Every structure is written in C-alpha cells, then in structure tokens.
Amino acid sequence: MSPPTPLTKTEIVAEAKRLGAVLVGFAPVGRWAEHGDLSWEFDPQRLWPLTQTVIAMAVPSLLPITEFTVPAVYRSQYTNTNQLLDEVAYRLSAFLNRHGHAAFNICRDGYGEGVMKIRPIAVFSHVWAGHYAGIGEVGWNHCLVTREFGPRHRLVSVLTALKLEGDPMLEEGSLCNKCLLCQKACPTMAFSGNPRKDRRSNMNKFACFSRRDKFKVPQACGYCLKVCPVGEDRKLYQSLKVNHYFEERKAFFAANQVSLDPVHPLNVKT
Amino acid sequence: MSRTPLPKPEIIRHARDLGAEFVGFAPVSRWDDFAEVPADFRPRAIWPLAKTVIVIAVPLWLPIVEAAPSQLGREQYIITNELLDEASYRLAVFLNRHGHAAINLPRDGQGEPEVLAETTTAIFSHVWAGQLAGLGVVGRNRALLTKAYGPRQRLISVFTDLELEGDPFLTEDFCGDCHDCEKICPPRALTSRAGQRHADLNLAACAGEGKRLRAAFRNPCGFCIKVCPVGEDRQLFGSTNTKKYFDEAAALAANPNAPQYQDWLHIRKYGGFPLPEDPVSIR
Numbered sequence: 001m002s003p004p005t006p007l008t009k010t011e012i013v014a015e016a017k018r019l020g021a022v023l024v025g026f027a028p029v030g031r032w033a034e035h036g037d038l039s040w041e042f043d044p045q046r047l048w049p050l051t052q053t054v055i056a057m058a059v060p061s062l063l064p065i066t067e068f069t070v071p072a073v074y075r076s077q078y079t080n081t082n083q084l085l086d087e088v089a090y091r092l093s094a095f096l097n098r099h100g101h102a103a104f105n106i107c108r109d110g111y112g113e114g115v116m117k118i119r120p121i122a123v124f125s126h127v128w129a130g131h132y133a134g135i136g137e138v139g140w141n142h143c144l145v146t147r148e149f150g151p152r153h154r155l156v157s158v159l160t161a162l163k164l165e166g167d168p169m170l171e172e173g174s175l176c177n178k179c180l181l182c183q184k185a186c187p188t189m190a191f192s193g194n195p196r197k198d199r200r201s202n203m204n205k206f207a208c209f210s211r212r213d214k215f216k217v218p219q220a221c222g223y224c225l226k227v228c229p230v231g232e233d234r235k236l237y238q239s240l241k242v243n244h245y246f247e248e249r250k251a252f253f254a255a256n257q258v259s260l261d262p263v264h265p266l267n268v269k270t
Numbered sequence: 271m272s273r274t275p276l277p278k279p280e281i282i283r284h285a286r287d288l289g290a291e292f293v294g295f296a297p298v299s300r301w302d303d304f305a306e307v308p309a310d311f312r313p314r315a316i317w318p319l320a321k322t323v324i325v326i327a328v329p330l331w332l333p334i335v336e337a338a339p340s341q342l343g344r345e346q347y348i349i350t351n352e353l354l355d356e357a358s359y360r361l362a363v364f365l366n367r368h369g370h371a372a373i374n375l376p377r378d379g380q381g382e383p384e385v386l387a388e389t390t391t392a393i394f395s396h397v398w399a400g401q402l403a404g405l406g407v408v409g410r411n412r413a414l415l416t417k418a419y420g421p422r423q424r425l426i427s428v429f430t431d432l433e434l435e436g437d438p439f440l441t442e443d444f445c446g447d448c449h450d451c452e453k454i455c456p457p458r459a460l461t462s463r464a465g466q467r468h469a470d471l472n473l474a475a476c477a478g479e480g481k482r483l484r485a486a487f488r489n490p491c492g493f494c495i496k497v498c499p500v501g502e503d504r505q506l507f508g509s510t511n512t513k514k515y516f517d518e519a520a521a522l523a524a525n526p527n528a529p530q531y532q533d534w535l536h537i538r539k540y541g542g543f544p545l546p547e548d549p550v551s552i553r
C-alpha cells in the first residue's frame with residue numbers, strides 16, 4: 001500500500017459518478033452529534049471510531065417503475081439499484097484505500113428475511129447521512145426528499161478516515177412542506193403526527209412491514225414515494241397529478257376486501 | 271474473430287477498470303512444476319486449451335471482517351462475489367473479443383454450504399492459482415495471504431489460450447508460526463501437525479459453522495482471516511492488536527457493555543437474527 005496521496009472532493013465525486021452514483025454528498029462526522037437527531041448508537045464513530053467523513057450517494061428509482069403496481073417490475077428495480085449501490089460504494093472504498101485513506105462501505109439497508117419483524121432498524125441510517133451530506137432533507141415520510149427525485153432513490157454510504165469539507169445542508173422545510181400526501185396515501189396508515197408541531201411524522205415501522213400480511217392480493221407498495229410531489233423527475237416523466245394514486249388505492253383495498261379505515265384522514269376528508 | 275495482440279498491461283488495465291484490485295498471471299505449466307494441486311484440478315484438466323490463468327483479487331474491509339459474524343459481513347461477501355463474477359466474465363469476453371479464447375471460473379462454486387459439506391472441494395482452487403500467479407502465499411489457514419490485505423480478499427480466475435509471461439513468485443513468506451488462525455477457529459476446523467506448512471482443514475466442520483451462521487443471515491464466519499496479523503490493512507484501519515479477538519469472550523462475559531467492543535457489537539446487532547453466543551446486550 002502506498003503512503004497517503006491527497007484526494008480532492010472533486011476527484012472523489014468524479015470517481016463515484018464514473019462508478020454509477022448520481023447524487024454524492026459529504027458529511028463531516030461532527031454533524032451527527034451537533035444535530036442530535038439520532039442516538040449515539042447510530043453515530044458513525046460508534047460504528048467505526050476512525051470515521052471523519054461520511055460520503056452519501058444515491059441512485060434514482062425511476063418514477064414510472066415506482067408507479068407500476070406490478071411487483072416483479074418494481075422488485076427488479078429495487079434489486080438492481082441495491083446491487084449497483086453496493087458495488088459503487090465498495091469500489092469507491094477501494095479507491096480511497098488505494099490512495100492510503102482508510103474507508104469502507106456500509107451496505108444499503110439490508111435485512112435477512114423476517115428480521116425486520118423483530119428488529120426493524122438498520123445498522124446505519126443512510127437517510128440521515130444523506131440529510132447531513134446535504135443531498136436532501138428527511139421528509140414527513142422519513143425518506144430523504146431530494147430536489148432531483150423527491151424520495152424516489154436509493155442510498156448508500158462510505159465511511160472514511162479522510163477529513164473533507166462538508167457540503168452545505170438544506171434549509172429545513174425547503175423541500176418537504178408537510179403536504180401529508182404520503183400520510184394519506186399509505187395503505188398501512190404507518191404515519192401519524194401533527195404537522196403544525198412535528199418536523200416529521202411518527203412512523204410505525206411494524207405497520208409498514210405488515211403490508212404483506214394485510215393485503216393478500218400482491219401489489220408493490222411505494223405509495224409514500226410515488227405520491228410525493230417534490231422532484232424534478234415528475235416533470236421529466238410528465239407525471240404531475242397524484243389523484244389517480246388514490247383511485248388505485250381504493251381499488252387495491254376493494255380487491256383485498258379490506259375496508260378503508262373510517263378514521264383515515266383521506267376518508268374523513270372525502 | 272481475428273486474433274489481435276493483447277499485451278499484459280492492457281489486460282491489467284481492463285481488469286482494474288472492471289473492479290479488480292490485484293491481477294496476476296500464471297502459465298499453466300506451473301501447476302505441473304509445483305504439483306501442490308491434484309492433477310484433476312489443474313487448469314489443463316479442466317479446460318485443455320488453457321495456457322495462462324489470470325487471477326483477480328478484491329479486498330475485504332477489515333472493520334467489517336472483524337465485526338463478524340454480522341449481516342453487514344454477509345453483504346460484503348455477496349457484493350465482492352458478484353463483483354468478481356462480473357469482472358471475470360467481462361474480462362473473458364474482452365479476451366474473446368480480441369480473438370483469444372477465455373473462460374471465467376466461478377468463485378468458490380459450491381452453491382450452498384450443504385453442498386460444500388458433502389463435496390468438500392471446489393472445481394478449481396483460486397487460492398493456489400493466486401500463489402502461482404505471484405499475488406501472495408498460501409498461509410496456514412489455507413487462505414491466500416497478500417502483503418496488502420493478509421488473507422482478507424476474495425479471488426477468481428480466468429483461463430485463456432493466450433500465452434502470457436508469468437508474474438514472479440513472491441520470495442517473502444509472510445505466514446509465520448503464530449498459529450492464531452488455528453487457535454481462534456470457532457469450530458476447530460484447522461489442525462496442523464508438527465512441521466506442516468498448511469493446516470489440515472476439516473471442511474465439513476468449517477461449512478457446518480457457515481451453515482449455522484447463514485440461518486441467522488450472519489455468515490461467513492471469517493475468524494481465520496480477521497485474526498491474521500499479516501497485511502498492511504491492519505495499519506491502515508488502525509487495528510493492529512489481534513489479542514483483542516482472543517480477549518473478547520472473557521471481556522464481554524465480565525461486562526456485556528465493554529466499551530472496546532461496542533463498535534463490533536453494534537454491527538452484529540442489526541440486520542440478522544441473534545445467535546446463542548451473542549452477549550445479552552445485543553439480543
């Protein structure tokens with residue numbers, strides 16, 4: 001191994017993009033403690049004490065495929081983007097190590113089959129890493145909302161001992177204006193909270209993961225992603241309206257012979 | 271397809287571009303010259319046209335390896351395997367496109383641990399290929415040890431009918447006499463007799479442990495590769511005290527929240543199912 005050779009952010013971003021990353025941001029490790037959104041247990045330095053910078057990367061989930069309700073197509077995009085992210089993050093780590101800067105990648109959120117039901121927390125939050133790296137802000141639906149793709153993307157992170165200047169974080173509320181469409185669309189009613197008081201919803205992860213048990217007619221979920229009005233991708237794909245998602249949702253409930261919950265905000269309103 | 275010349279530097283550049291970290295070349299005659307590998311498992315027995323074996327390696331990151339058994343370790347294993355399969359396949363296609371017949375051998379092509387426990391042999395040893403291609407030396411633990419990463423890498427090979435000059439063998443033997451791999455192996459699968467260079471490997475015991483961990487989504491085991499003191503990566507990742515692995519069980523039995531082990535315990539806690547040996551703090 002060669003002694004450390006300098007690497008600029010520009011060079012790291014160029015390599016990440018060459019490998020397939022689309023959004024790339026840098027978060028100095030101090031931001032976790034400074035903002036205090038997560039407990040110390042999920043601080044990058046708890047995971048690896050030498051961490052100085054977290055490099056967050058994202059690749060988009062393409063809107064028309066996210067809108068498709070065909071599980072196999074949706075799933076294939078999910079699997080492919082996951083594999084791409086893991087490869088990009090692994091190879092970016094190799095690039096940093098080759099230059100003498102210790103680095104390793106945390107896989108995109110991975111769980112063994114069934115583990116989510118007993119412990120629905122990943123080893124590291126890529127969503128918050130993306131937030132601190134300025135590539136988006138954590139929205140009402142607990143996803144990272146980005147200017148480019150709204151919440152329609154997948155994330156991965158590289159931890160490195162190399163100190164790098166952080167990217168500016170987004171101003172709070174600059175992307176997610178708490179329109180609550182995600183909360184209204186969620187078939188499992190996983191989101192709740194008071195938008196006037198809370199920065200983001202309370203999310204019942206167990207409700208979210210229960211969708212396969214609740215709905216016997218298979219349909220890809222992703223309502224909280226496709227319904228989000230934020231994202232330049234909406235214009236690109238000429239998909240600006242969201243009403244039809246709610247029509248689809250009604251049909252989905254009917255096909256499953258599950259009645260729409262009377263206390264659900266959408267049903268109270270209509 | 272016409273045969274166009276392909277010098278070694280061009281093949282190396284292409285392999286690196288595909289994700290290979292280390293690339294080595296071994297003429298197939300070396301298998302006969304050194305005879306460590308049984309005749310049935312030499313390149314020409316597998317594919318008679320083979321003239322050169324190109325061996326590719328990608329490293330495993332120590333902070334993940336040493337936290338094993340964990341789901342993060344399993345994901346590292348999966349992604350490096352996928353990367354190797356893709357890189358070697360595409361390198362074979364690159365050679366074919368230039369008119370040089372080539373095939374990629376799958377990395378340890380055993381399928382599931384059950385198969386490994388029964389057949390106990392892969393079609394081809396990438397580990398020995400790595401030594402014959404000058405990338406490293408086979409250590410006591412039967413893994414390939416390299417100067418940069420000790421035994422912490424994954425390997426794959428491409429066979430080609432293109433004749434290429436072999437890389438020089440390493441003259442330095444990194445594997446000392448510490449026997450740490452043998453001492454720490456949880457299923458006690460490594461046993462070396464006096465004067466033996468490489469330990470005997472009880473593959474059924476090794477694979478049995480892999481199977482047990484896989485049921486919790488926390489395979490592979492990897493104690494024999496995390497414990498190895500060889501490798502410049504130990505310095506890079508700031509983890510040079512290998513005694514820490516031996517002290518772990520006693521330290522956690524005395525204090526399940528022993529601060530020096532919290533990073534590893536955190537990694538073990540998420541993504542997989544608990545294991546009986548986990549300290550209460552992460553069950």
